[in-house]
Amino acid sequence: MSAESVSVRRGLYADSVTLMQMSRDLGHADGVTAALVAMATDLNLDVLRDLGFSQPETTSANDLVIAVRAHDEKTLVAAIAAAERLFDARQRDQGVEDDRRVPPRTMSAAIRAAGPGVAVISIPGQHAFTEAMDAVESGCDVHLFSDNVTVDQEVVLKEAARQRGLLVMGPDCGTSVIGGIAVGFGHTVEPGPVGIVAASGTGAQQVMCLLDTAGVGISDVLGVGGRDLSEAVGGRSTLTALTRLEADDRTELIMVISKPPSPSVAERLRVFSAGLRKPVEFALLGYDGSDLTAATERVLVRLGAPVPVWPSWIAPTKPVAGAVRGLFCGGTLCEEAILVATPRLGRIRSNIPLPFDGPLGPSLRAPGHVMIDFGDDALTRGRAHPVIDPTLRNQFLKVALTDAATGVVQMDVLLGHSAHPDPVGELVPLIVGAPRPIVVTLVGARRDPQDLGSSAYRLRSAGASVFTSNAEATRYAVSLATADAAR
Amino acid sequence: MTPPRDGARFFTAGIDVLADALIAQGADVHRVEWKPPMLDTERDLAQVMADPRRVPANTEAFRRIASTDAYLIDVLPAGSALGLSRGDLLHAGPPIDWERASGPLRGALMGAAALEGLAARPEDAVSLFASGKGYSLEPTHHYGAVGPMAGVVSSSMWVFVIEDRASGRRTYCTLNEGLGKVLRYGAYSPDVLTRLRWMSDELAPLLQQAVRTHGPIDLRAILAQMLHMGDEGHNRNRAGTLMFLRELLPDLIDSGRPSSEIARAVRFIATNDHFFLNLAMPACKLTLDAARGIAGSTIVVAMARNGTDFGIQIAGTDDEWFTGPAQVPVGLFLGSYGPDDANPDIGDSAITETAGVGGFAMASAPAIVRFVGGQVADALATSRRMYEITVGEHPMYSIPAFDFRGTPTGIDVTKIVRTQILPQITTGMAGKHAGVGQVGAGLVTPPPDVFPKALAALACRVPASARLGRPVSGGNG
Numbered sequence: 029m030s031a032e033s034v035s036v037r038r039g040l041y042a043d044s045v046t047l048m049q050m051s052r053d054l055g056h057a058d059g060v061t062a063a064l065v066a067m068a069t070d071l072n073l074d075v076l077r078d079l080g081f082s083q084p085e086t087t088s089a090n091d092l093v094i095a096v097r098a099h100d101e102k103t104l105v106a107a108i109a110a111a112e113r114l115f116d117a118r119q120r121d122q123g124v125e126d127d128r129r130v131p132p133r134t135m136s137a138a139i140r141a142a143g144p145g146v147a148v149i150s151i152p153g154q155h156a157f158t159e160a161m162d163a164v165e166s167g168c169d170v171h172l173f174s175d176n177v178t179v180d181q182e183v184v185l186k187e188a189a190r191q192r193g194l195l196v197m198g199p200d201c202g203t204s205v206i207g208g209i210a211v212g213f214g215h216t217v218e219p220g221p222v223g224i225v226a227a228s229g230t231g232a233q234q235v236m237c238l239l240d241t242a243g244v245g246i247s248d249v250l251g252v253g254g255r256d257l258s259e260a261v262g263g264r265s266t267l268t269a270l271t272r273l274e275a276d277d278r279t280e281l282i283m284v285i286s287k288p289p290s291p292s293v294a295e296r297l298r299v300f301s302a303g304l305r306k307p308v309e310f311a312l313l314g315y316d317g318s319d320l321t322a323a324t325e326r327v328l329v330r331l332g333a334p335v336p337v338w339p340s341w342i343a344p345t346k347p348v349a350g351a352v353r354g355l356f357c358g359g360t361l362c363e364e365a366i367l368v369a370t371p372r373l374g375r376i377r378s379n380i381p382l383p384f385d386g387p388l389g390p391s392l393r394a395p396g397h398v399m400i401d402f403g404d405d406a407l408t409r410g411r412a413h414p415v416i417d418p419t420l421r422n423q424f425l426k427v428a429l430t431d432a433a434t435g436v437v438q439m440d441v442l443l444g445h446s447a448h449p450d451p452v453g454e455l456v457p458l459i460v461g462a463p464r465p466i467v468v469t470l471v472g473a474r475r476d477p478q479d480l481g482s483s484a485y486r487l488r489s490a491g492a493s494v495f496t497s498n499a500e501a502t503r504y505a506v507s508l509a510t511a512d513a514a515r
Numbered sequence: 516m517t518p519p520r521d522g523a524r525f526f527t528a529g530i531d532v533l534a535d536a537l538i539a540q541g542a543d544v545h546r547v548e549w550k551p552p553m554l555d556t557e558r559d560l561a562q563v564m565a566d567p568r569r570v571p572a573n574t575e576a577f578r579r580i581a582s583t584d585a586y587l588i589d590v591l592p593a594g595s596a597l598g599l600s601r602g603d604l605l606h607a608g609p610p611i612d613w614e615r616a617s618g619p620l621r622g623a624l625m626g627a628a629a630l631e632g633l634a635a636r637p638e639d640a641v642s643l644f645a646s647g648k649g650y651s652l653e654p655t656h657h658y659g660a661v662g663p664m665a666g667v668v669s670s671s672m673w674v675f676v677i678e679d680r681a682s683g684r685r686t687y688c689t690l691n692e693g694l695g696k697v698l699r700y701g702a703y704s705p706d707v708l709t710r711l712r713w714m715s716d717e718l719a720p721l722l723q724q725a726v727r728t729h730g731p732i733d734l735r736a737i738l739a740q741m742l743h744m745g746d747e748g749h750n751r752n753r754a755g756t757l758m759f760l761r762e763l764l765p766d767l768i769d770s771g772r773p774s775s776e777i778a779r780a781v782r783f784i785a786t787n788d789h790f791f792l793n794l795a796m797p798a799c800k801l802t803l804d805a806a807r808g809i810a811g812s813t814i815v816v817a818m819a820r821n822g823t824d825f826g827i828q829i830a831g832t833d834d835e836w837f838t839g840p841a842q843v844p845v846g847l848f849l850g851s852y853g854p855d856d857a858n859p860d861i862g863d864s865a866i867t868e869t870a871g872v873g874g875f876a877m878a879s880a881p882a883i884v885r886f887v888g889g890q891v892a893d894a895l896a897t898s899r900r901m902y903e904i905t906v907g908e909h910p911m912y913s914i915p916a917f918d919f920r921g922t923p924t925g926i927d928v929t930k931i932v933r934t935q936i937l938p939q940i941t942t943g944m945a946g947k948h949a950g951v952g953q954v955g956a957g958l959v960t961p962p963p964d965v966f967p968k969a970l971a972a973l974a975c976r977v978p979a980s981a982r983l984g985r986p987v988s989g990g991n992g
Contacts, residue, residue, distance in 0.1 A: 038889070130896065131548040133934040137903050138526045138547045148537070150529030151549050154557045158933065159528055159549065161564040168526065173533065180983040184565045207523040209542045212533060216540065416532060445536040477539070 030061060031104040032097035034076070036068065036084045037115070054096065054111055059103035064095045065111055135159050139166040148211055149198075150174055156199065157181040164189045164196065171211045171251065172198025175405050179260045182253065186264040195268045201251035202229025202403075202415075205236070212251075213415050215444040215473035220245020222327060223279035225269040227252050227286035230358025230403075231313065231320055233442060233471050234498055235285060238324040240473040241496055242336050247278040254359075257289030263297055274304045283327055285311045285320070287363075313360065314367045319499035320360075338497040340504075341488040345465040347508045350435025352376070353428040354399030354505075355421050357414040361440045361469060361498045362401040368502040372510055373397050379404050392424065395433060397509075400424065415447045418454055425455075429462050436465045438505040440498065443472030443483060452483040459490040466491065467505040469498040552933045556967050559974040563929055566977045568811025576806035576814040576830045577907040577925040580870065583805040585686075585798035586731035588678045590723035592715070594670035596687055597658045601631050602650040607666025607863040608821025609836040610654050613644040617822030619701025619858050622949030623665030624652070626703030630711055631669045637703040637950075656817055656828070659804070660687040661796045661863035663789075664699035664945055665822065672711065673719030677734065677797040684804065686797040690714055690722070693787040695849075695953055699862070700945040702952035718780050725766035732762055734798040737791070738872060739911045742922070747880035748795045749864055749873030750941035750956055755791035760784050796863060799870035806830045813973055814906065815926040818869050818938065818961060822861035822945070825961045829928060829969050831976065837969040839962030844944050846886045846957015858947035860959045865940045871909045871924030874939035874958070875901040878914045879922075883941055886957045897939050898923065904930040904938065928973065931966045 054063035062079050066072035068091040073083065081095045094111050098104040132138035135147050147163035149156055153176025160170045160177075164185065177185075177199035189196045197204045197211075203226065204211045208219060213229060217240045224246060226232035232249050239246060250272065252265035266284065273279045282304070289297060289312070301308040307330060311323030325335045352373060356362035359380060366376050376397040379388045392400050401407075402414040402421040414421045421439070428434050441451050448454065459466055468487050472480040487494045495501035525542050527534040528549040537544045552560060563569065593599050604627055606620055616624070621644070628640035633650060643649055655662045662668055674687040692710060696702040726732065737758050744754035760781065767777050784790045803816045812830035819826050824838040841859035848856070867873035877883055878898035881891040895916055901923035902908075908921030926938055937960035944955040 130899065131546055133548055133550070133903050133936065134930060135526055135528060135547055136930075138545045140902075142524060142526075142545050145524030145526060145543075145545075147526045147528070148533055150527075150533050152551075155551065155560075158552075158557070158560045158564045158929075159547075163526065165570055173529065178983065181561060181565065184981070184983070188567075209523055209525070209537060209540050211525070211537065412530075445540065446532050 030097055030099055031101045032081065032095070033104055033108055034081050034084050034093065034095045035108070037092045037094065050111065050114055054107055057107055057110065059099045060096060060107050061099065062095075062097040063107065064093065066093055067091070068093045135163040135168070136166045139163065139168055144168045146171055146206055146211070148173065153177050153199070157185060160185050160196065161188060164192065164194055167192065167194070169195045170197065171204050172196060172201055172253070173212050174198070175200040175408070179255060179258075182255060182261055186261060190264050190268060195250065195272065196253070196265050197251040198253045201253050203232045203249060204251040205246065205249040207248070210445045213442060213444055213446050214249065215240065216475045217473050218245030219278065220247065221278070221280035221331060223247040223273035223276060223282045224249040225252060225266055225273065225282065225284045226250070227254055227256050227266070228313070228360040230442065230471070231285045231311070231360035231364070233358070233444065234320045234361065235283065235311065235324050237471050237473050238321060238338065238497065239327070241339065242324075242328055242333060244328060244331060244333050247276055248273065254287070257286050257293045257297070259290040259292060263289065263293045266297065267300055270300065270304065270308070274306055279306065281327060281330060282306055282308045283311060283323070284308060285323070286313070288312050288314060313364060319364055319368055321497040321499040338495070338500055339484075340493070340495040340497075340500060341484055342493045342504070343465075343488060343491050345493065345508065347511050348435050348464045350433050350464070350509070351395070352397045352399070352436050352438060352505055352509050353431070353434050354438040355424050355428065356399065356401050356440050357403055357418060357421060357442055358440050358471070359401045359403050361471070362399050364498055365438060365502040366399050368499050369397070369506050372506045379406070415442050418448060418451055422454060422458060425458050429458070429464055434464050436467060436505050436508045438467045438469075438501060440469040440471060441483065441487070443470070443476040443478040443480060445477070447478070450478055452478070452486050456486055456490045459487070459492050462491060465493065465508055467501050467508070468492045468494050469501040470494050470496060471498070550935065553935055553963060553967050556932050556970060559967070559970045560929060560932060562974040562977055562983055563813060563970060565983050566811050566981050569813060572809045572812035572831060573814055573906050573925070573927065576809050576812040579805035580802050580814075580925055581907065581910050583802040584679045584681060585677050585734045585801045586680055587675055587726060587734055587794060588731045589676040590673055590719050590726055591676055592670070593668050593672045593674045593687070593689070596674050596676060597660060597668070599668070599670040601670050602633060603670060604628075604650055604652050605655045605658055605660060605662065605666065605668040606652060606821060607655055607662045607664065607861060608819040609824050609826030609838050611821045611823055612652065613647070615823050617858050617861065618948040618951070619861055619945035620665045620667070620822045622701030622703050622951070623667040623698050625949060626698045626707055626711075627667045627669040629703065630708055631671055654819070654821075655863055656819060658687070659685060659800075661800045661866050662689055662699065663691070663792055663796065663864045664862040664943060665701055666863050667698065671715055673715055673723075675794055675797060677794070677801050678731070679801050679805065680731070682805070684801065686801040686804065688793045688797040690719060691787060691790045691793040693783070694789065697952060700943070700952040701858075701949050703950055717776060718783065721767065721770060721772055721776065721780050722763070724770050724772075725763050728766040728769065729763060732759070734794050735911055737762075738795060738798065739913070741791070742872065742876050742879040742912055743915055745880055745882060747873055747876040747883060747941065749792070749867040750886070750943065751788070751880045751883055752791040752795065753788045755795065756784065756788055759791050759794065792864065795872070796866050799866045799872065803866065803870055808833055810976070813928045815869055815928060818865035818940070819863045820860045820865065822858055825860060825965060827961065827965050827969060829973065832969065832972050835972060837965045837972065839965045839968070842959050842962060844942050844955075844957040844959035846944060846955050848944070848955035849953060852946070852954035856946050856951070856954045858945045860940075860942060861945055862942065864942065865938075868938050868940050869926060871905070871912055871922040874941045875905070875924070876912060876914060876922045877939065877941065878916045886941070900936055901939060903934050904936050928966050928969050932970050935963070937961055937963060
């Protein structure tokens with residue numbers, strides 16, 4: 029003869045982990061055969077049904093259900109009383125304080141409670157402008173990780189920020205480092221004299237990691253978003269960022285990393301920079317045949333710091349006749365590879381728009397040289413950025429390695445905060461015994477959580493050639509492809 | 516791990532991995548529990564957020580709501596105060612005709628028709644109203660007035676006159692009849708009409724004399740104090756009523772009227788816990804009316820129900836109403852009444868919530884939560900939740916349980932649409948059939964869709980210079 033009870037308590041709430049623990053403890057009590065303490069969500073009501081309990085009277089997902097089945101009435105009453113005691117204790121502990129733990133629902137509510145700071149927004153793009161405006165109006169700088177923000181919205185947002193002396197980093201801003209804290213994809217590096225204004229996230233990551241290798245630290249990395257130096261946006265965030273770094277005591281030299289700006293914005297930027305006390309070094313990708321490594325070296329020279337040999341670990345390889353297949357997580361690294369490789373390889377197809385390349389269809393396949401940015405908007409819709417989850421990129425790696433047309437595979441691995449906890453661990457099984465040479469750009473700093481040294485070692489041990497400079501990696505990949513062609 | 520160099524504070528909305536990485540670096544991280552806004556509102560939201568007039572307009576709207584005076588200066592017949600003729604009838608909420616009127620509104624109109632002699636008996640008024648001729652029916656709000664529940668005002672009823680002394684603007688409200696079988700809940704039996712006649716013939720003139728002798732009474736000062744005494748100014752007005760009576764008592768006694776007449780008046784007021792509601796409401800309306808017509812403002816200046824529709828008005832959209840179906844409140848019922856007997860939400864009394872008291876100050880009136888079988892923590896949580904959808908904290912009305920934090924004031928349409936948090940209203944419940952009267956009291960919210968409607972109208976009014984183009988796909992330059 030067993031006894032059971034299903035009761036509903038309104039106005040009680042506990043998180044699911046707590047409730048699962050309670051259910052478990054209650055279910056393990058002597059004489060209790062089944063127990064569920066749960067919020068009355070559809071899912072939990074299904075669980076209740078599966079346990080053979082009757083359904084409670086009308087509930088909402090905010091009600092708490094206590095269901096117990098026991099060998100006898102006495103055990104049942106004792107078990108329910110025990111559950112109630114747990115809740116009474118929780119209520120007493122939390123009392124009036126309880127509702128204060130309810131997290132704020134908007135940027136302004138959070139900022140009103142804590143005082144201004146930096147808002148980091150990574151919600152879906154169609155909603156991002158609203159939340160970002162709210163943050164700016166509440167006196168915060170904004171790091172806008174979200175993409176799919178319109179140019180109109182970007183201009184309005186940046187103008188609102190400019191009028192308040194605030195900085196909008198983004199949209200589609202992957203990286204910034206503020207007061208030593210890396211936001212988005214970034215690295216922990218030593219404090220130092222170089223302040224970076226970056227319209228390119230992975231470009232900034234490459235530069236800060238090369239500087240880290242050279243023993244030169246950074247003050248801040250202020251992302252501005254890939255469109256900031258366009259005609260429409262007019263460099264609003266870049267100018268604010270330059271002003272910030274000019275006023276920042278830690279910064280001795282300012283580096284601007286971007287694609288070539290529109291001519292009128294370039295002129296404004298040139299005039300503005302000339303008026304600053306601090307030297308400004310421009311790394312404008314594809315503008316003068318330069319690359320990120322060369323720009324970093326110019327910075328080191330200006331600072332009087334020695335230019336190191338950029339570490340690389342080249343695996344013994346046998347070139348294979350075929351095309352270069354570039355599989356990138358970092359958009360700027362992909363773009364830089366195309367810019368560096370094109371003069372030697374000729375036409376390279378890609379999914380990122382460049383004036384002289386051929387567009388790539390949605391299959392991302394083409395017979396010749398191909399370089400793919402897996403961080404492109406079209407490829408991140410409905411899935412995480414490949415720096416966080418490289419699954420899609422790694423699937424293409426398998427395909428590229430078995431494709432008879434492939435001569436060499438070039439790819440990037442980005443370490444650092446917010447990135448996959450061990451991207452190399454994911455890659456190694458795919459690389460070992462690969463029939464074609466693999467060239468990897470490893471972007472990482474010495475204190476990254478994934479461990480730069482071991483990441484390089486494992487890649488090299490698996491048979492990949494590893495470079496810390498993306499430009500050098502590209503030249504090497506090209507040399508493999510062209511060496512074979514010349515033979 | 517190097518500590519952050521200048522103690523930067525971060526607020527995160529979106530993917531957890533970014534917040535987790537900041538925390539792992541030792542940063543001070545405040546997570547926003549972001550959820551998608553109401554369905555299909557993102558474009559209107561973006562457009563309204565892009566309006567450069569919005570922030571200054573809302574700041575000004577809040578300033579006016581928070582700083583406008585509200586003094587009781589007189590008690591007058593509605594006919595002369597509002598310019599109503601015998602056949603002119605006012606009702607609570609957005610505009611409605613007899614055809615669509617709910618039971619309690621019909622009952623109140625029938626009672627008022629009999630009171631004014633438009634029909635011999637309330638029942639006889641049905642054909643008059645159905646004919647559509649011989650009377651006019653308009654919202655109280657269009658006359659600077661507010662009325663609880665059915666909110667019916669006719670020319671022979673008397674009204675409190677509330678004035679903002681700085682501008683001379685006025686608002687009006689009838690005198691509260693008490694609870695149970697009363698006109699505002701749709702009852703029209705002979706005792707209801709007898710009470711109304713006594714109020715017009717004896718109570719109101721006596722109050723007029725006392726108020727005139729006393730001089731202007733600061734209603735906001737009473738509201739501020741009652742929030743510290745367990746009232747919230749909408750469904751609980753016990754302390755406010757007693758403070759009002761205390762204020763006026765010497766002048767009532769000194770009025771020279773017969774002591775029996777004074778005793779009747781005092782007994783009536785002292786035993787009607789809601790007497791002050793009809794002063795709180797016009798005081799709230801006066802402060803909110805000050806914010807009307809501020810272009811670009813997204814602040815709600817009226818929430819009102821006629822028993823069929825729930826309507827809101829916005830500071831930035833002039834006198835346009837945005838309406839949706841009124842909801843049935845959840846709460847406790849009198850005697851043997853139950854949910855099936857209740858009419859959908861009715862009355863102008865949500866003007867109190869709009870002004871930052873009522874449900875928004877529920878934390879000041881924990882007794883209110885017993886209407887829904889809740890706990891004191893629910894009252895605290897409710898008030899705290901309302902800060903999410905308001906732009907400011909009232910400088911005069913404060914909540915002891917929150918260390919005297921100002922009440923959440925200035926409801927922002929954009930914040931409601933973004934958070935899907937609806938304004939919490941505490942309310943009485945009328946029987947759904949004419950003539951029944953009050954059946955209970957409880958809690959209710961507006962129909963959610965009125966807010967996207969208002970937002971769309973605000974988006975349409977954004978000047979051309981601030982218009983956003985259509986979204987472009989891709990967008991990665």
